[in-house]
Amino acid sequence: MRAAPTILHLDMDAFYASAEQxxxxxLRGKPVVVGGLGPRGVVATASYEARRFGVHSAxxxxxxxxxxxxxxxxxxxFALYRTVSDQVMELLGRLSPLVEPLSLDEAxxxxxxxxxADDTAxxxxxxxxxxxxxxxxxxxxxxxxxxxxxxxxxxxxxxxKPDGILLIEPGTERDLLAPMPVRTxxxxxxxxxxxxxxxxxxxxxxxxxxxxxELVRLLGKAHGGSLHRMASGRDDRPVVAERDAKSVSVEDTxxxxxxxxxxxxxxxxxxxxxxxxxxxxxxxxxxxxxxxxRRYDFSTLTRSETLRGPTDDPTVVREAAARxxxxxxxxxxxxxxxxxxxxxxxxxxEDLFAQAADERTAAGLAERAEAAAGARAEAAAGAxxxxxxxxxxxxxxEEPEQESAxxxxxxxxxxxxxxxxxxxxxxxxxxxxxxxxxxxxxxPESAPGRVRTFRIDDPELQPADPLPLVRNPxxxxxxxxxxxxxxxxxxxxxxxxxx
Numbered sequence: 001m002r003a004a005p006t007i008l009h010l011d012m013d014a015f016y017a018s019a020e021q022x023x024x025x026x027l028r029g030k031p032v033v034v035g036g037l038g039p040r041g042v043v044a045t046a047s048y049e050a051r052r053f054g055v056h057s058a059x060x061x062x063x064x065x066x067x068x069x070x071x072x073x074x075x076x077x078f079a080l081y082r083t084v085s086d087q088v089m090e091l092l093g094r095l096s097p098l099v100e101p102l103s104l105d106e107a108x109x110x111x112x113x114x115x116x117a118d119d120t121a122x123x124x125x126x127x128x129x130x131x132x133x134x135x136x137x138x139x140x141x142x143x144x145x146x147x148x149x150x151x152x153x154x155x156x157x158x159x160x161k162p163d164g165i166l167l168i169e170p171g172t173e174r175d176l177l178a179p180m181p182v183r184t185x186x187x188x189x190x191x192x193x194x195x196x197x198x199x200x201x202x203x204x205x206x207x208x209x210x211x212x213x214e215l216v217r218l219l220g221k222a223h224g225g226s227l228h229r230m231a232s233g234r235d236d237r238p239v240v241a242e243r244d245a246k247s248v249s250v251e252d253t254x255x256x257x258x259x260x261x262x263x264x265x266x267x268x269x270x271x272x273x274x275x276x277x278x279x280x281x282x283x284x285x286x287x288x289x290x291x292x293x294r295r296y297d298f299s300t301l302t303r304s305e306t307l308r309g310p311t312d313d314p315t316v317v318r319e320a321a322a323r324x325x326x327x328x329x330x331x332x333x334x335x336x337x338x339x340x341x342x343x344x345x346x347x348x349x350e351d352l353f354a355q356a357a358d359e360r361t362a363a364g365l366a367e368r369a370e371a372a373a374g375a376r377a378e379a380a381a382g383a384x385x386x387x388x389x390x391x392x393x394x395x396x397x398e399e400p401e402q403e404s405a406x407x408x409x410x411x412x413x414x415x416x417x418x419x420x421x422x423x424x425x426x427x428x429x430x431x432x433x434x435x436x437x438x439x440x441x442x443x444p445e446s447a448p449g450r451v452r453t454f455r456i457d458d459p460e461l462q463p464a465d466p467l468p469l470v471r472n473p474x475x476x477x478x479x480x481x482x483x484x485x486x487x488x489x490x491x492x493x494x495x496x497x498x499x
Contacts, residue, residue: 001234002148004119005167006112008127009145009153010092012134013162015105017047019084020074020416022139022469024428026440026448031055031071033064037415038255040335044076048162074416080466081105084138087473091133094479095126098239105142108150110239116480120169127165129480136474139444147173149235151186173233178205185230187223195219207231248282249290249340250274257296257333264334268325271339272318279341285310286341289317291324294336301328310345317341412463413437413456420464424452432456444469 012018016034021027031050035043041061053068065073085104092099092107096114101107111117117126127144134142141163145156148170155177160166168176181203182188182196199218201207207215208231216224229235250271258264268291279286290304303324307316321339413419413432419439420426427441430451437456442449444467454461 005123005146006117007153008109009157010142011157012105012142014047016045018140023444031068033071034074040253075414087137098241100239108239133476139469150237151235180204204231247340247342248279251338253336257335259333268321269318272321273314275339276314276317279312284344285312287343289320290340291321292338293328296333418464418466422460
C-alpha cells in the first residue's frame with residue numbers, strides 16, 4: 001500500500017454503446033445494445049439508457065430484446081473501438097511509462113512513476129485533466145479512480161460511474177470497504193459469494209473479522225489468504241506495463257447448428273484465416289494450433305497440435321486446424337467453432353513446404369471440381385438413356401450447405417456498420433431483410449439523418465470505414481505540462497467529482 005493515492009484506474013463508460021451513440025446522432029439519449037444479434041447472441045455492452053430496462057453485459061440477446069424491445073441493437077465495430085482505445089492509451093502513456101491495459105477500455109496507471117503526482121491534490125488534479133483530455137480527443141467519457149493500490153483504484157472508478165472521479169485517501173480503506181458486499185472484491189464470483197454467504201459472510205467487514213485462518217479453511221490457502229488481505233485493504237500488486245498475450249484466437253457461435261461436415265470444415269478454415277490476421281496484426285507468431293468445438297449438447301471439445309516452430313502462415317494454420325477437425329465427431333450438429341494459436345513468439349520459422357501445400361490445395365480443389373462436373377454429366381446421361389439401360393448408382397461429391405439470401409445480407413450489411421452511397425454519402429445500416437437494406441445517413445458531427453432503403457445489391461451502396469468521432473480533436477501532444485507537485489496538504493478523504 002502506498003502513502004499517496006498515485007495509482008489511477010480508468011474505465012470508459014459503456015464504451016461500445018457510447019462510441020455508437022457518439023457516431024450516430026439519432027441514437028443519443030436512446031437505449032443502445034451492442035452484441036451478437038443472432039438467436040444465440042450475447043450482449044457485449046448496453047448504454048445507460050438500456051440498463052434502466054434491466055439489460056446488462058453477458059445477458060442473452062433474446063432476453064435483452066424482451067426487456068427493451070425498442071432499443072437499437074447493433075453489431076460491434078471493433079475497428080472503431082480499437083482506434084478510440086489507441087487514442088485513450090496514448091493519453092495514458094503521456095502520464096507514465098507504467099500503463100497496464102486490462103482491455104480496450106480499461107487500464108491502470110502508476111502516476112508516481114511518471115512524476116506527475118505524489119500526493120492527494122496532485123493526483124486529483126491529473127485525474128480531472130485526464131477526463132477532460134479524453135472527452136476532447138474522443139468525445140467520450142471515462143470514470144477515474146485514485147487510490148494507493150490497484151484493487152482500491154478499481155473499486156473507486158466503479159463507484160464513480162458514470163463520468164466521475166473518486167479518490168480513496170490512504171488510511172481510510174478499511175472503513176470504506178467494510179459495508180460493501182463480498183462481490184466487490186476481485187476474485188469473488190457467484191459461487192464463492194454463495195459459499196461465503198452460507199458461512200454467514202456477506203460483507204467485506206465479515207471477511208476481515210473472520211480472520212485469515214477461517215477463510216483459508218473455507219477457500220484454501222491461496223484464495224483464502226488473498227481474500228483476507230484484500231478485505232483488510234492490503235494490495236501490493238504493482239502496475240505492470242507489459243502484459244504479454246499468451247494466445248490469439250477467434251470463435252463464432254452459429255445461429256443454427258451446423259450439420260454439414262463440408263460446411264464445418266469451411267468455417268474452420270475461415271476462422272483460421274481470421275486468427276492469422278490477428279496474429280500478424282500483433283506482429284506475433286505461434287507454435288501450437290488449437291481447435292475448439294462446442295456441439296449441439298453444449299459439450300465442448302478442444303484439440304491441439306504443436307508445430308515444428310512458430311509460424312504466421314495461414315496455410316499452415318488452416319491445415320493444422322483441418323487435421324484437428326478430423327479427430328472430432330460432429331454428428332448431431334455444431335453450435336460453436338474456434339481456432340487459436342498459443343506458444344507465441346516474435347519470430348517465424350519459415351515453412352519450406354507452405355508453397356507446396358498451397359499448390360496441393362489448389363490442385364485438390366481443381367480435381368474435386370472436375371470430378372463433380374464429370375459425375376453430374378454422367379448422371380444426366382444416365383437419366384436420358386433408355387429405361388432398360390441400367391446406368392447404376394452415381395455418387396456425387398457432397399457440396400456445402402448454401403447460406404440463404406437473408407444470411408448473406410446480414411453478413412454483408414451488419415446492423416450498425418458503416419456504408420457509403422454514391423449520392424447520399426456516409427451512413428450506417430439500420431437493418432436488412434427481404435432483399436433490402438435500410439440506411440440512415442448521418443455523421444458524428446451532423447444532425448440526425450434521414451432513412452432510405454435500397455436493394456441489397458445496389459451498386460451505389462458499399463461498406464465503408466468508420467468515421468472519427470471527433471473531426472478535429474484537441475492537440476494534447478505537449479500534455480501534461482510540467483506540474484509542480486502540490487504541497488498544499490491533503491483534500492478530504494473520499495474526494496469525489498461528478499458533472
